[in-house]
Amino acid sequence: MKKSDNTLNGAEIFFECLKREKVEHIFGYPGGAVLKLYEHLHDVNFLQHILVRHEQGAVHAAEGYAKASGKTGVVLVTSGPGATNTVTGIADAYMDSVPVVIFTGQVPSHLIGNDAFQEADIVGITRPITKHSFLVRDVKELALTIRKAFYIASTGRPGPVLVDLPKDVIASKCEFVYPEDVEIRGYKPTYKGHTNQIKKVAEVIAAAKRPLLYVGGGVIMSGGSQELALFARENKLPVAMTLQGLGAFPGTDDLSLGMLGMHGTYWANRAVDNCDVLVSLGARFDDRVTGKVETFAKNAYKIHVDIDPTCIDKNVVVDLPVVGDVKHIIAEIASEMPNPPETGEWLEQINEWREECPLVYEDNDGRLRTEFVIEKIFQKTKGEAVVVTDVGQHQMWTAQYYKYNNPRSNLTSGGLGTMGFSIPAAIGASFAVKDRPIISISGDGGFQMNIQELITAAAYKVPVKFIIINNSFLGMVRQWQELFHAEKFSFTDLSASNPDFVKVGEAFGIESYSTDNPKEVDSLLDKAFSVNDRAILLEFKVVKADMVFPMVPSGGSISDMMVKRLNPKRMI
Amino acid sequence: MKHTISVLVENHFGAFDRVATMFSGKGFNIRSISIGETEIAEISRMTIVTEGDDQIIDQVVKQLNRLIDTIKVVDLADTYHVERELALISIGLHKGSMEQIKNICDIFRGSIVDITNKSMMIEVTGPPDKIDAAVNVLAPFGIKEMARSGIVALKRGEQLKIQKKENITT
Numbered sequence: 217m218k219k220s221d222n223t224l225n226g227a228e229i230f231f232e233c234l235k236r237e238k239v240e241h242i243f244g245y246p247g248g249a250v251l252k253l254y255e256h257l258h259d260v261n262f263l264q265h266i267l268v269r270h271e272q273g274a275v276h277a278a279e280g281y282a283k284a285s286g287k288t289g290v291v292l293v294t295s296g297p298g299a300t301n302t303v304t305g306i307a308d309a310y311m312d313s314v315p316v317v318i319f320t321g322q323v324p325s326h327l328i329g330n331d332a333f334q335e336a337d338i339v340g341i342t343r344p345i346t347k348h349s350f351l352v353r354d355v356k357e358l359a360l361t362i363r364k365a366f367y368i369a370s371t372g373r374p375g376p377v378l379v380d381l382p383k384d385v386i387a388s389k390c391e392f393v394y395p396e397d398v399e400i401r402g403y404k405p406t407y408k409g410h411t412n413q414i415k416k417v418a419e420v421i422a423a424a425k426r427p428l429l430y431v432g433g434g435v436i437m438s439g440g441s442q443e444l445a446l447f448a449r450e451n452k453l454p455v456a457m458t459l460q461g462l463g464a465f466p467g468t469d470d471l472s473l474g475m476l477g478m479h480g481t482y483w484a485n486r487a488v489d490n491c492d493v494l495v496s497l498g499a500r501f502d503d504r505v506t507g508k509v510e511t512f513a514k515n516a517y518k519i520h521v522d523i524d525p526t527c528i529d530k531n532v533v534v535d536l537p538v539v540g541d542v543k544h545i546i547a548e549i550a551s552e553m554p555n556p557p558e559t560g561e562w563l564e565q566i567n568e569w570r571e572e573c574p575l576v577y578e579d580n581d582g583r584l585r586t587e588f589v590i591e592k593i594f595q596k597t598k599g600e601a602v603v604v605t606d607v608g609q610h611q612m613w614t615a616q617y618y619k620y621n622n623p624r625s626n627l628t629s630g631g632l633g634t635m636g637f638s639i640p641a642a643i644g645a646s647f648a649v650k651d652r653p654i655i656s657i658s659g660d661g662g663f664q665m666n667i668q669e670l671i672t673a674a675a676y677k678v679p680v681k682f683i684i685i686n687n688s689f690l691g692m693v694r695q696w697q698e699l700f701h702a703e704k705f706s707f708t709d710l711s712a713s714n715p716d717f718v719k720v721g722e723a724f725g726i727e728s729y730s731t732d733n734p735k736e737v738d739s740l741l742d743k744a745f746s747v748n749d750r751a752i753l754l755e756f757k758v759v760k761a762d763m764v765f766p767m768v769p770s771g772g773s774i775s776d777m778m779v780k781r782l783n784p785k786r787m788i
Numbered sequence: 789m790k791h792t793i794s795v796l797v798e799n800h801f802g803a804f805d806r807v808a809t810m811f812s813g814k815g816f817n818i819r820s821i822s823i824g825e826t827e828i829a830e831i832s833r834m835t836i837v838t839e840g841d842d843q844i845i846d847q848v849v850k851q852l853n854r855l856i857d858t859i860k861v862v863d864l865a866d867t868y869h870v871e872r873e874l875a876l877i878s879i880g881l882h883k884g885s886m887e888q889i890k891n892i893c894d895i896f897r898g899s900i901v902d903i904t905n906k907s908m909m910i911e912v913t914g915p916p917d918k919i920d921a922a923v924n925v926l927a928p929f930g931i932k933e934m935a936r937s938g939i940v941a942l943k944r945g946e947q948l949k950i951q952k953k954e955n956i957t958t
Contacts, residue, residue, distance in 0.1 A: 402859045
């Protein structure tokens with residue numbers, strides 16, 4: 217066999233490629249099929265491997281890392297159960313368009329299909345939840361495949377890409393040639409928007425009486441927050457954001473209407489209902505935003521800017537689509553504006569709605585409430601922290617009460633709604649963000665879904681503030697049970713079966729505190745913010761049966777919006 | 789409405805699965821699907837017959853385009869194109885039926901590709917409605933087994949020019 221100087225084995229090629237992709241962190245868990253990779257990893261010094269305690273945690277950590285940094289998150293796990301454990305994380309990344317590359321080990325090529333030990337057809341299993349996937353069948357394809365995987369994951373509308381690595385491919389050798397350029401003829405994302413369409417958008421906005429910007433996570437992903445802020449402020453355009461869009465525009469700005477949709481603010485939803493021009497920027501008309509599509513912004517001329525053509529006309533048929541990179545398109549629309557629209561009256565109207573039905577909660581009975589805790593966190597961090605929420609009531613209250621001032625600081629599982637997201641995602645984010653506090657907020661239900669990652673937090677001394685909002689209920693499900701399911705609180709009451717979270721935290725080596733007293737919130741938060749070299753855990757025991765309002769029932773119209781509890785006797 | 793969609797895909801492992809997964813995952817219908825080689829070794833052509841209103845077909849085309857392994861997607865519904873399907877039809881023989889079946893076969897310009905004492909097999913090629921007609925006429929004789937290829941289709945005339953223009957080469 218001819219030996220060239222640059223003959224490497226698959227594992228060496230793997231790390232050479234990661235180095236060239238400038239990967240600095242990798243979240244993983246070793247196992248039989250990837251032993252060769254871990255053998256080499258032992259001596260690799262250009263990246264840090266973070267050992268999680270469950271592969272789902274690895275993917276969420278990579279998501280948190282990617283969302284906070286804008287870089288591609290990287291996961292390395294073994295075959296079979298290691299691979300199948302990543303599935304929820306991959307689905308989550310797919311729904312929220314997070315750039316993640318997942319490397320899974322696979323049984324040796326000759327055993328594929330034999331029901332070999334720890335074999336799973338992970339490429340097949342994840343096909344509907346990945347942007348793309350590869351099974352590497354020859355070590356000669358490895359470098360190009362890794363190059364393509366990072367390229368696909370991070371360009372266009374980002375998403376997870378899975379690379380399945382059979383054990384023999386990793387062990388065999390070939391000459392290493394790094395492909396500098398990557399060309400995929402079936403994959404050419406459109407970045408540049410259509411010039412005439414953009415001109416038309418500017419004209420329509422300039423002539424509008426009641427324009428509204430409906431901003432999604434795409435603006436953050438494209439790095440278009442500055443362009444958006446300039447455009448909105450110069451033209452006095454109100455901005456309503458989706459759950460993923462929060463942070464794209466400063467929440468403390470007068471033009472921010474906060475979140476729209478199911479648990480959006482009253483004034484944002486009224487603005488959607490009454491606007492004459494709706495400009496969707498990097499959002500996808502998700503059902504949690506639109507409710508009943510027939511009545512969503514029913515009188516508005518709808519403009520939709522998105523990099524993914526499949527999002528256009530998918531849920532709501534729009535009048536004027538522009539496909540391309542939203543950052544550049546916002547800048548181009550701004551430069552094409554013939555004049556700012558007359559929005560004075562419209563903004564006054566929105567302010568009237570603001571006063572008509574502000575966000576309020578009961579705060580004079582001496583009992584602790586989630587909204588109070590979130591408001592305190594907001595006051596202490598002035599909207600500058602990275603806040604990683606889980607899924608449920610606390611997530612919606614955080615979206616309402618925490619006014620994110622920066623992009624890439626609101627990390628949450630939106631599309632898939634994955635309980636158990638917050639702990640690992642906050643850990644992942646902590647490897648990307650060093651200059652701002654990182655706060656993980658979970659409910660008592662979700663906190664237990666990836667609770668094993670607390671030891672990862674403790675082991676790496678990540679300065680995450682873990683906050684548990686404990687109402688001893690699966691609160692959002694309870695809310696639906698009260699409102700729509702005959703008050704049958706079926707299997708949502710955890711009050712008799714929750715663990716002692718302070719003892720749990722301490723068992724994992726994390727300093728932990730608990731309170732149900734509103735007067736102690738300040739001092740506990742101050743303590744948490746004074747600790748910056750390790751994790752800390754705070755449990756806030758809040759009232760059991762509060763509900764999140766406003767609420768537009770699933771599939772309902774803005775006119776169905778509930779702004780408060782109709783049956784107060786249910787308050788516990 | 790029925791649409792015939794022509795899709796050029798990378799002749800890769802898994803490319804077909806991606807298309808099939810997309811259709812089932814999004815709840816789109818497949819009436820027929822056929823896959824085969826093209827003039828370029830690395831590219832296969834899939835001809836998919838699907839149905840739905842304009843919004844659904846628009847989504848089908850966009851979702852197909854979104855797949856990394858698809859190179860080109862054309863909805864043939866609005867274009868002049870040729871559609872062909874092939875059917876193999878095995879018919880049981882009864883006393884005196886052979887001559888009649890042979891006549892029908894001639895009318896449809898089919899050919900007899902297999903014959904035994906008990907059955908004969910006919911091959912019919914043509915537009916799908918011609919196949920339907922042949923099947924209908926042959927049904928009373930007792931169709932024992934049938935295999936239809938699904939539709940293959942190509943745009944007329946300028947099809948070749950378009951390919952040259954876009955320079956789809958190896």
